Amino acid sequence: MENIVFLETNSTSDNYKQSYQISLPLQSYIIYCIYKYCAPDEVDLCFVSIPSSENEITLDFCEEKVNLHFTNLKDVPWQVKSCAFPVTLYGDTIITGLCAVARHICKYRTQNQSSFEHEEGLLGFRKGCLQAPNEVSIWTKFCEVDLLRTIKECLSTEKMCVLPKNMVRFENHLRKPVRVHNVYKVARDIKKETLKKIDDDRKIAKEVTSISENTRTSKTRKWKSNIKKQLEVDCSIKIEDLNISHQFAEGPFFTLADLILLPSYYIIAQSFGTTFESVLPLTSKWFTNVMNIPEIQTIKSVLDGIRKHSILLENLSVPTTDDVSLYKCDPKRQNPKKRLFTKPDDIENALSTLVEGMELNVKNIPFDSCINWSDIPDGANPTAGHLPDERVTRKSQQLENLALAVLNIAKEGDVIVDFCSGSGHLGILIAYLLPKCTVILLENKEQSLLRARQRVHDMGLKNVLFFQCNLDFFIGKFDIGIALHACGIASDLVLDKCLKVNAKFVLCPCCYGSLHATDRLVYPRSCKFSNVTIDQYLCIGHAADQTHKEHPLTIRGARCMAIIDSDRGRLAEEFGYTVTLSRLKPLSCTPKNNLLIGVPS
Template identity: 35%
Template sequence: MKAIKKSLTEEEYLYLDFSHQTKGCIFPLHTSVTLFLLSYCDCKIFKICLVVTKEVSQWTRLCELTIPLAIENFLRDSSDQPPTIPIEILQLEKKLSEPVRVHNDDKLRRQKLKQQKADGVGPPLTKGKAKSKVHTQETSEELDSSFESLELKVAFSKLTVQEEPATTNREPSHIRKAKASDLPPLEHVFAEGLYFTLADIVLLPCIHHFLVIISRKFSEKLVEFPLLASWYQRIQEVPRVKTAASKCGIQFLHLPKLLTTSTEQHPNLSEVPDVEEQSDPLFIGGPRPTMAKLMEKGIEVMFSPHPCPTWTLDWNVLPAAVSPKEGKMSSDRALRKQQQLNNLVYVVTNQAKPGDRIVDFCSGGGHVGIVLAHMLPSCQVTLIENKELSLIRAKKRSDELGLSNIWFIQANMEYFTGMFNIGVALHACGVATDMVIEHCIKTRASFVTCPCCYGFIQNTSKFNFPKSEQFKKTLSYKEHMILCRFADQTAVQLPPQRRLIGKQCMCLVDMDRARAAEECGYSVQVISMEPESCSPKNNMIVGVPI
């Protein structure tokens, strides 16, 4: 890897130098590597960083896969006949019309109400006070014309470096007392909502090429995409986007202002399905009819016996860094985490052989992987986690222990392609458990998983539920969703009977997972972890290839 500076006026850039037999090649740095390197950069110009798009969602699939493919097919059509607009483009236009949801939604909507009232009865709020001081003339000039609404102020404040912290004043009484139903909605600034993310970067070349074709051949159709046109114009106001686009050969279109204010929409927009699949809210009755239906087919709640319910690690003699107490959690929670680890560690240590490779998927702060690496020094342990801070905490604990058989990979699990013998996952959320099991089956590795967040289980581009043939013949998708919904009702504060039903639903959902793995040549057990109080989500699915 090298840094190069062509002249005094040109900026430095990083590249990978690859020597081939015939000719040297220059490869651009992978995004994850670039972001990692930028995290160590003190230069404030690089404040313009990007939020990583969320995985395992229909929205991410739309941005990263289906829109690029749809635009590629659209560009291949050289016909002069009016084109069929890709449904993915219509989905994006519809998405941009939806209200924005952010964690401080109420606060921002009250600020917008205050701004609207100020604009209605007097001069607008002073724009100068709302603007942040930035460190480059280019950034300042590009932002001067951008602060036209509260949404834009909030959005661009994330892309600038403030000299001084902004002072916050309490809102007037009439603003504080306004009902939530009377607050104005927040409008989209960028693709994800208010903030500039990688989704905008991924979408930009696709939408640009789409608009180029439409403007050249079928310009009358441009008015059907006012929100897309507004987004396209707004992207150009982000500092350095124009410069970067120019280097990539993108020459932005100058769209008529009429387009961004048009109220016309595509005639089929109302019929376009939402980007995110909405679960059916009309669950009539409880899970008992579904459970009875399964019983009629001979499928009943059944746990395999725990192989050693009283076994426990001697946490008092283990180094402090092995304990979850080093993972920044309360003593009560750390005790429950130790109990959970007792269950997983017992199963894994009884399966592992010297030289085995063990992968801790969705590893978080490394509670599982660090214990396994310490207890199994002859095995290689790899932690897969997409959150950098979690891996930093895990590596710090690992360094304290002096572990030499542990590796850390910051990535989503589907990008891991290495061979391994045992896959583990403690409380992998929703379909993440299914992704872990699928990954293990493809590699013919054993798996030890503890599922979580059953209510988030839903059909995706990779998985359809129920999974096993036995459950498919008995239950519909909606009936499976009912089981998942009630499987999440196991919290300790719920009535005992309610928790019992939740536990039974958990078992049935996991039995479906187990049956599906058995159909792939595995011996699978659904075990209840001990003690039961270690977690409301205390199921453990253990699979071994036959």
């Protein structure tokens, strides 16, 4: 099975052979460091030569003449070119995104485990380090997006007066209590190691004293330890009082997160010089701890090979940031989802801003056929799972609605992407019904995609590919985009992907109350709804989630759902699409039963 990591470079094979230098974007540089550290024998590394204007880091291999494999972009498989680098091609699966690729490399490491690591290795407790995607994890987003953006800005500046906020955020993080799984067990283990060392020292000292005081051989006495009594840790103690500090980024253990952050902070340490320790004392201490790990010496030459970039620091000021850690569960962190927008007066005021012609008409679309589930094999059939009968019926109805909508607009040879595919119920069904189309199951949760992959292999389907990545990292072209219950802003991100490549779409949105403005999304989406303020829009979205069965506000909730989806449909119309808003049949198959279909002119 192919197992290749592709990294972007601005160098060519000839360039490297002449100078033994290679120019890499920051993401490629970080993955190369991780690859060198883990030394995975079963993973190949390939550099893809792409001219780039991105800020680059030059690695000098004059002392260590490594054989590197290069290729051109035109020779790379189309699946790899459909994603942002770095990318891993693992058989029929594509893995992209800095953290996901790094996790994949760690699974094949051959280097001995460091004594500073968790007993389960670089991926930590239950192999969960940086597993959550950056859309939902503040920590992953910091490691994969925020800090990298800061480092790139530093590489393009020669003078700095204000310390970047992301550096202050990490400094604050290291000051906060450690929040890890089984924190009290970790506290007991640390206490055990400390007390055991003290106990051993005392035992040795007593034996030495006994030997020196007695000229004749005396009977060896058993050393009785009271260590067990001292190991107890009261679970009522506050976490901040457990005496567990951030020796490393995620607490007392060296993890993949430290390895990802290290190259970036190595650049900062070089650029800041002696100022690094004075303005970021805790970060400097963390950096020293990581650099003192013996195994880090395996990548010391790569770190030292960076072309230094000095920054003139004049009267450097420290900006104010939220005094919280980078853990999502920090109780001090403000949670905007806790704000309520459903006061009756607010909803009525928001709805009063709508005028005739803004909302799409909800149509009744009759499909020419239905799916005979008795003919559908187990891998694509909800009845083969372990769901209650009522749940199986409703799931089958949902899948049938979307599958028939796709069959109605698909043609032979189409590439169909099932965004946020989960374990692949919808995408696998469509792949079975359309064997001459290629179906991509795109999902950022590794375990969900593995379940889908197993079902596809059991069925023997040959027209399905698996993309483990965030929506951000998928940049390929396709013909139809589908999504069943993509939560909150995910439906809008899927819609934007379709509009960008002029692809048809079939969407059944969900979780309207989770909508929020981001650096990529502005609400309302369309010009027709531009008179609605963001607060009014979010108020309507929150009311749209009040569609529970036999709820007194169900009718109003259904209208609010239609309003949000009308805004999405109007945006597509501005891109030249013909848009249809309908509802799943029967309505009882799910409370979130809107179906938005778009076909470009």
